[in-house]
Amino acid sequence: MSDEPTETPEATDETGSAVERTQRELPSWERIRRSELFVVATTTVAVAVFPWLFARAPVVSGVLQGYQDLATLILIWGIFAMGFNLLLGYTGLLSFGHAAFWGGAAYAAGVFSAQVSSSPILIILAGTSFAALSAWILGFVSLRRGGIYFAILTLAFGQMAYYMALAPLSGITGGENGFTGVELGKLFGVFDLRYPVPALDWLVGTWKYVLVGAVAVLCVAAANRILHSPYGMVFRAIRENDQRAEFVGLNVWRYKLMAFIISGTFAGVAGSLFTIYSAYVPVSSFYWTTSGEVVIMAVLGGVGSLFGPILGAGVYLYVENIVSGVQQLTLPFTGPGEWVTLVQEPVVVLDGFGAYWHLILGLVFVAVVVLFPRGIWGLLEDVGSAVRRLGGGR
Amino acid sequence: MSVLAEVVTVLLNGLQQGAIYVLVAIGLSIILGTLKFVNFAHGALYLIGTYAGLLITLEINVTDGKLADWGYATIGLGWGFLAALIIVPIIVFGVGLLMERFVARPFYDRPDTDQILLTFGLAIVIQEVFKILFGGQSYNFARPGWASGQVGLPIIGTFPEWRLYIIGITAAVVVLVYGLIEYTDFGLVVRAGTRDAEMVELLGIKLSRPYLMVFGVGAALAGVAGVVGGPLYAVNPNIGTEVLVPSFLVVVIGGVGSIAGAVLGGILIGETLAVLVAVAPQWSQVGIYVLAAVVLLARPQGLLGSEEVAP
Numbered sequence: 001m002s003d004e005p006t007e008t009p010e011a012t013d014e015t016g017s018a019v020e021r022t023q024r025e026l027p028s029w030e031r032i033r034r035s036e037l038f039v040v041a042t043t044t045v046a047v048a049v050f051p052w053l054f055a056r057a058p059v060v061s062g063v064l065q066g067y068q069d070l071a072t073l074i075l076i077w078g079i080f081a082m083g084f085n086l087l088l089g090y091t092g093l094l095s096f097g098h099a100a101f102w103g104g105a106a107y108a109a110g111v112f113s114a115q116v117s118s119s120p121i122l123i124i125l126a127g128t129s130f131a132a133l134s135a136w137i138l139g140f141v142s143l144r145r146g147g148i149y150f151a152i153l154t155l156a157f158g159q160m161a162y163y164m165a166l167a168p169l170s171g172i173t174g175g176e177n178g179f180t181g182v183e184l185g186k187l188f189g190v191f192d193l194r195y196p197v198p199a200l201d202w203l204v205g206t207w208k209y210v211l212v213g214a215v216a217v218l219c220v221a222a223a224n225r226i227l228h229s230p231y232g233m234v235f236r237a238i239r240e241n242d243q244r245a246e247f248v249g250l251n252v253w254r255y256k257l258m259a260f261i262i263s264g265t266f267a268g269v270a271g272s273l274f275t276i277y278s279a280y281v282p283v284s285s286f287y288w289t290t291s292g293e294v295v296i297m298a299v300l301g302g303v304g305s306l307f308g309p310i311l312g313a314g315v316y317l318y319v320e321n322i323v324s325g326v327q328q329l330t331l332p333f334t335g336p337g338e339w340v341t342l343v344q345e346p347v348v349v350l351d352g353f354g355a356y357w358h359l360i361l362g363l364v365f366v367a368v369v370v371l372f373p374r375g376i377w378g379l380l381e382d383v384g385s386a387v388r389r390l391g392g393g394r
Numbered sequence: 395m396s397v398l399a400e401v402v403t404v405l406l407n408g409l410q411q412g413a414i415y416v417l418v419a420i421g422l423s424i425i426l427g428t429l430k431f432v433n434f435a436h437g438a439l440y441l442i443g444t445y446a447g448l449l450i451t452l453e454i455n456v457t458d459g460k461l462a463d464w465g466y467a468t469i470g471l472g473w474g475f476l477a478a479l480i481i482v483p484i485i486v487f488g489v490g491l492l493m494e495r496f497v498a499r500p501f502y503d504r505p506d507t508d509q510i511l512l513t514f515g516l517a518i519v520i521q522e523v524f525k526i527l528f529g530g531q532s533y534n535f536a537r538p539g540w541a542s543g544q545v546g547l548p549i550i551g552t553f554p555e556w557r558l559y560i561i562g563i564t565a566a567v568v569v570l571v572y573g574l575i576e577y578t579d580f581g582l583v584v585r586a587g588t589r590d591a592e593m594v595e596l597l598g599i600k601l602s603r604p605y606l607m608v609f610g611v612g613a614a615l616a617g618v619a620g621v622v623g624g625p626l627y628a629v630n631p632n633i634g635t636e637v638l639v640p641s642f643l644v645v646v647i648g649g650v651g652s653i654a655g656a657v658l659g660g661i662l663i664g665e666t667l668a669v670l671v672a673v674a675p676q677w678s679q680v681g682i683y684v685l686a687a688v689v690l691l692a693r694p695q696g697l698l699g700s701e702e703v704a705p
Contacts, residue, residue: 092507160683356522370500
């Protein structure tokens with residue numbers, strides 16, 4: 001959060017440029033930018049336009065080569081990463097066990113859908129409640145030690161959840177095969193999630209995306225509200241100096257536990273949505289690589305900002321799904337291209353590029369940790385303020 | 395087989411399984427206790443040790459390796475393994491020194507979370523490099539020829555010889571490290587640095603070299619574990635992370651910075667695994683985490699950890 005008053009908007013949203021232009025003339029831009037209504041409105045617009053830009057818009061989608069389902073997946077992981085960041089970015093607690101909540105919610109949602117009700121809303125509620133409950137238990141045990149021990153313990157108990165699902169509970173979870181009996185009903189009993197939205201399918205695609213997008217907007221609104229409330233201020237105080245917060249008279253342990261539960265709840269929302277998205281729960285959703293992935297997403301995008309982790313989730317999944325399939329890394333706009341082509345013969349930079357994607361991502365991750373602790377989002381903010389300074393503003 | 399024999403076999407198996415964790419965990423524990431640096435890439439050092447050991451044993455053997463080419467086909471089977479046991483720790487020691495100098499040292503003053511993130515990223519990079527170099531498939535790491543048989547023991551009859559060697563090698567290494575830390579000047583400086591680094595510096599002792607050595611020794615231990623543990627499991631790029639999590643549990647259960655704690659924790663975890671595999675195999679993996687949770691609820695600083703040293 002920058003303290004300097006700014007006249008021009010920062011690069012807050014890659015899709016919100018139209019909104020920004022109309023708002024620019026208004027007097028106290030900073031106040032508007034921070035107002036809850038604005039955040040929610042921009043998020044809604046961005047979420048609504050995102051799949052179109054990503055998968056169907058001319059030129060943009062030609063360069064990005066995305067597809068509708070990936071847009072949905074990015075939002076789901078974005079919720080997960082945003083919730084994770086509420087813990088890491090705002091209280092400074094690094095958890096390596098969030099797969100327990102993501103996977104736990106996914107399984108709870110799946111089992112609930114098969115046994116009780118197939119209503120999507122109820123499925124999400126069931127999965128989320130389960131995640132919140134398990135976050136309370138795991139947080140209670142893990143928070144007995146702070147700092148690095150917290151990371152190790154959450155990692156350990158996340159693994160415990162994985163092995164629980166794998167063997168002793170395989171009667172419920174399906175063990176190694178994952179949970180296959182997911183039943184999905186219609187949204188509010190009317191809208192089938194697989195069907196396109198009438199008249200708007202060119203923009204948002206199916207009802208599934210509408211559901212995921214609506215939940216994502218709600219989650220952003222909730223996170224924004226939490227962070228700007230006095231409660232969120234305490235989280236930040238704990239991150240800065242938990243000893244001092246303790247001396248002021250705050251019960252730091254309880255606040256940390258609450259932050260952990262809130263963060264686990266977000267992971268639960270995302271996990272339940274993932275069950276709805278894929279109609280299947282793989283046991284690997286419990287494995288600690290899932291926790292690792294959300295850590296990478298959040299740090300890559302930028303911890304300590306609301307939208308950074310969502311951006312990180314987008315970058316990660318894009319690289320995982322699109323870039324990993326690229327056989328050769330060529331210079332942009334060379335070779336046969338659909339929209340813009342400068343040279344017909346591709347200029348190959350690296351052959352067999354797709355196989356290296358994990359390594360490259362790892363190297364980028366290390367570089368971000370070492371050089372840009374505020375991640376891509378922080379980098380964008382810095383670039384934005386530098387451009388503004390160049391433009392004569394402050 | 396009598397009940398007694400079965401019990402002893404299970405306990406010996408547990409001891410052997412715990413021994414690997416002990417080797418990895420001691421390195422983790424002394425680095426964590428002394429340097430206050432949490433190394434999520436420690437599993438990657440184990441990985442390097444295993445692959446280096448596998449390469450050396452494949453290259454230096456009498457049937458089709460370098461020794462055979464050089465005409466030493468008569469000196470007996472499995473010497474490559476002994477060579478690996480000596481060369482690999484030296485290699486990984488070097489890797490450890492590099493890691494301390496170029497990875498850990500610039501991050502001593504950064505928050506814990508940054509250290510974890512950095513080493514986590516590094517672990518991914520190392521794992522991916524191995525995947526690219528050697529492929530994702532599993533290799534078979536043969537037991538050395540001189541220890542591939544069964545050995546007769548009084549109560550239980552026969553027991554795989556190699557498993558006894560693992561226990562023996564671990565015991566020897568632990569005694570060596572314990573002596574190094576407890577009875578040498580180097581160990582004295584390291585232990586003093588653990589208590590109060592500032593005071594040691596004020597007394598005119600530069601801590602950067604002892605710290606470098608501690609990291610190197612810790613890494614070398616992971617390398618030894620990699621060679622010794624290699625023949626137990628199939629060798630693939632994921633083994634590093636697979637051994638890391640239980641080893642961290644060992645450190646937490648035993649108490650950070652305590653060698654005796656790491657040994658106790660390792661044996662406890664190994665025995666828990668072995669007993670549960672024999673009694674209720676479904677619960678074997680879950681059991682060690684339950685054990686960790688119980689220990690933590692009762693004694694947050696670990697069984698042999700002291701309150702003041704642990705941050």
